Amino acid sequence: METRGQFAPETERAAREQYAALAGPAKTVTKEIAEAGTTDRDAYRALTNEDVYETAQQALFASLLAVQVGSTEEYEDWLAAREDLEVVFAGTETVPRRAWHPVWPRAAVVAVSFQDKPDAAVASLRRQAFGRFYRDLVVE
Incomplete structure (x- = not known):
């Protein structure tokens, strides 16, 4: 499993501050x-x-959001320890790899499946996370 990106804000305030700093x-x-x-x-x-x-x-x-990239098993293990998160999943369950980003201020995780193009999966995931959860949080 690897992490791509720099931040996963833990609070609404942290998300707003990181957004403002940009x-x-x-x-x-x-x-x-x-x-x-x-x-x-x-x-x-x-x-x-x-x-x-x-x-x-x-x-x-969005491009700086920390995204975990790993196998389906790694994702499911990670998720099992965080049962309180709302899961927003895009893709096909049978595809073997996952990319995911926890949106802590919204108690959610955004995840996508992918076969062999992790860069595309990460980019798509970041757009989804921003559009669905962060935009209304950080844009005034």
């Missing part, structure tokens, strides 16, 4: 990309507004 980096990255990718002032302005900054902040937050 506002500056999201703005900086967005401006640098806009500057490198455009020569037109109007195009630059279109890429550097609050909606774009917020989208970048959301993507950064």
Whole structure:
């Protein structure tokens, strides 16, 4: 089993603080990309507004979520010790590998099955976790 990513906030406050801490980096990255990718002032302005900054902040937050990657057995062992969590599972039970992220502030775990593409599974899982549980928690 391996962990990919940096954080799994344990409280709503921790999630909000981690999200807020990404506002500056999201703005900086967005401006640098806009500057490198455009020569037109109007195009630059279109890429550097609050909606774009917020989208970048959301993507950064989701991309940094800690995701466990392992076998179905490892996932089931992990889950057995945490029976109080709501399970949100996407995929097919018979597929041999799992990726999962505990959403502690919501007493939930988001999990997906995958065969042989862990990067895709992790990316999908992070989008699901953010969209389903974190967005309404961290976006004002």
